[in-house]
Amino acid sequence: MSTSNNQYVEVDGEENDSDSALGSDTQSITTSIESTIKNHRWEHGRRYHNYEDGAYPFPNDELEQDRLDLMSHMMSLILGGKLHLTPIKNPTRILDIGTGTADEYPSADVLGNDITPIQPRWVPPNVKFEIDNVENDWPNRRNYSFIHCRCMPCTISNWPRLVEQCYEHTETNGWAEFQDYDLVPYSEDGTLKPDNYITKMYDLLIQATKAGKMEPSPGPGLEKWLRNAGFKNVHHEVFKVPLGSWPKDPKLKKIGIINKAQFEDGLDGFLLRPYTKMLGWTNEEVQVFLAGVRKAVSDKDVHTLFDL
Template sequence: MQHEICNVTFHGKLGFAPPCDEDAKVGRVLDLGTGTGLWAIDYGDYHPETEVLGVDLSPIQPQDVPPNVRFEVDDVEEDWLYSRPFNYIHLRFMNGSLVNWKKLITKAYNNLVPGGYFEIQDNDFVFTSDDSTLPPEQPLAEFGQLIREAVERFGSAFVPCPELKNLMVDVGFEDVILEKFKWPSNPWPKDDHHKRIGQWNFHNFADAAEALALAPLTRAHGWTKEEVQVFLVGVRKDMRNPKIHSYMPIYNIVGRKPMKEDTPAPPQDTAQGQDIVPAANAAAAPGLSAH
């Protein structure tokens, strides 16, 4: 369902990098963490001249795919052994599942042709509001905090997406642009576009909440399954409450590898640290109005 919500959020666009333009002619595309493969399949349908490769740890992709699309089981945090570079590398919703973002961004940089694009579509797993209707002590806000803490205890981290922009610049990408979007928790917004996103997002979250929460809260925080279920009652109550104008920020980050490199990116095995510095202001999403 997340793929459909992204389609609504981005007004039918698969991404904002030039290779996603309708008339773009692209040679090779890599989709990292492809999941069910829907993004890769759609891209292959829209760009039949392109060779599309989707990689993921789980072989859950369909067998019936366009002839220019293929999938491989691979760990993107291991060394990349591709024989030829790509024109466009895409990544969606991997924040919290990676140990070292800078190392991955460096590998993307090193596996692009000069002038190639890298695009990240992701979130920080933060629930917030612009009008203080979701204070930090509310179960929904607390849920986001608990999940982020659990991920860190498991050895990964939710890196704030504006800081991912800084990492891309540090590695060598140029013209890096970050845009912020909003996924309302339910159909509380007044405008039809965000109301529709809220409808999709509520059902997506309601269906996935227990599966999403169970391992982090029991293994990292020591809760019982019953305690998780009781806590989720309050989370879902917040999620459906139209008086709580909550949303999850979603970010799109695009950068281009220079046509001519002045300073090559560091080798993959030396890009160890996150090297995160305070981010410049992100492009703000438009404000949401309630009923």
């Protein structure tokens, strides 16, 4: 079954210049972890992972980890406080691709997979982490009752193969859930123009990501990849994610405020490696461009949306 949210997002006509509604929300092992993996690389003042250097184009420093915490909070709001939409009640073995926490299912064995070694030291006793590239061939293990994969744009080169491996390692009557973006921004009222810095930023990021042979926008392809891999009972749902505090709806407004906060916090990390390594820009050129993006994202007359 495929469903989408086609309701028009209404603009708040009484919007002011304050984002104070966010409040405290913004303040708020396959390979053994040896020194070669724990070590990091530094570029342009940002820290990057060392294991299979280049497989993940974004930083892993504290600034990026704080941004990912905001993303996690935003995703919870989008999903109505849920971690996932899959109607599974008592999973016994869970694989979380990209890693998260496991307090939702304390009786399940949870394996968190990530390519960068930034996992917390203190975790629930039912959780284990591994450092590995999920695109490599998976080891022969007992299958999972639930596989969860979220927000992996610009990081996977072969999505059909990844989904196939998920299918091959899901137990009979098990579930898999993928939550991901279409990175092409748009507006329903025509306020986001082709020459807007936000539009240009994502056009260039998509160009750079494709030059690096990664998929920038996995969201639109997920349903097809799941069906082709053999999954049954596939449900596809699309959520509109605003950028900024312009929506009238209180829930969408809060989502938009948090999205704007994580967007602004992540701008350096989003663009530095892709633009310098794939497009040949200098760090100075990136910073000048980012000034235009920051100005554009503060324009409350532009009503930018993304599909998730």
